[in-house]
Amino acid sequence: MSKKAIIIGASGLIGSELLSVLLHSSAYTEVIALGRKPLNIQNQKLKEIITDFSNLSEIKGQIKADVIFCCIGTTRAKTPDLNSYRKIDHDIPIEIAKIAVENQVQQYHLVSALGANAQSSNFYSKIKGQTEDDLKVLNIPAIHIYQPSLLSGNRKEKRMAEKIALVLMKVIDPLLIGSLKKYRSIKTSVIALAMYQQSLKEDQGIFTYPSDIIKEIV
Template identity: 55%
Template structure:
């Protein structure tokens, strides 16, 4: 029996951790990574498909299987053009959800962010909220949305602001109690493990996992 997983955004912090899990664990027998350029990863289960994300429908036939993990995301420093930023964080994930529904992919898993709110005055949290809202409208049978706080881990690229934030959060995390728990920093590896485990759960519905709950799922 072929259990196929599709992962998008495998070059990122969470995506990289998740790709390792998918390749190491036995449940998924095939892993398809949609990439802009090939990753320096080789494994008998891994198939890399280099795609132009502006032409996702052209690759729809390959996007099928048990689970689709959408780990796409960018930053303002990396993508200063807000129209391009929106395509990466909103348009591509919504298109992937539509293709997943059409191809009867069993479950869809989206990385969002703490504070996501379509009505927010902040560009980042508003965009994440709009993405969540529009993917919910697609009508997937199984949708998991993960809202991590500041992600920690070893990035391939150096981000000065995030490095400073990580140091600060180490001091602040113990002080974030009660309703503030969701703002505690969280290791990318923990988010990835939670995503993998939830993909083994076939319960139908829309599930939104705030950061402090993600830790319990991992």
């Protein structure tokens, strides 16, 4: 059975990996990328909807698919204003999820983060946790939440702190065993492949995958 997907955040680290997987998959015949800028990718399966996400109610008729993948996110360095940060990491994913309910979308896949907790004193973890909690109460048949640890991938922008952290993690990762395995760094390609594979299943319910479980899926 052919599937139609919508992906939000297709230009990002995980989103770009996932988009490539979807476009090369025989299981998906149409992929809609919702984003602020054109991707400059030529593929007969790909359709782009350019939006600044302030007019989602006006384009909700186009947000129809079997599966929605939400890979959108930001950082404090790129978005220092906390209200803008919350809009990107919480408001947009939840508004799209509410439209998904109206349009009877069967699956919603969200990239969150390890340690997401609505009660956390850490702003990043708190926003991720609130987004997860607000998503879980919506009437979507299948909700899949991915909680990766430190991401390993080819970023367009340079982040010196992350580069240093990834070098350190090459040494530390093997030492993280048992319940600590979920803190090992993870490749973005692995996350993308796990999201794709889970989307092919017809399971219903709410599923949460910490970093170590994501690796087991693949």
